Amino acid sequence: MDVSEYKFDDAEIQKLHDHRDNQPDVRLKLRFIALLMLAENVDLKTIASIIGKSAKTIENYHHQ
Secondary structure, three states, rough: OOOOOOOOOOHHHHHHHHHOOOOOHHHHHHHHHHHHHHHHOOOOHHHHHHHOOOOOHHHHHHHH
């Protein structure tokens, strides 16, 4: 499934916010931020640029 086509529901978005806010590990917090940007329909290339990871890495975050 293309990550840009996936639609996050409200419960998933709330869980991402909770995990992001309660995450002491910076690497994992960055993953939750990337997923939240996907949920807000930010372009994958833009997310990759902001986060400093490849688009493939962001896709892998989504698939995990």
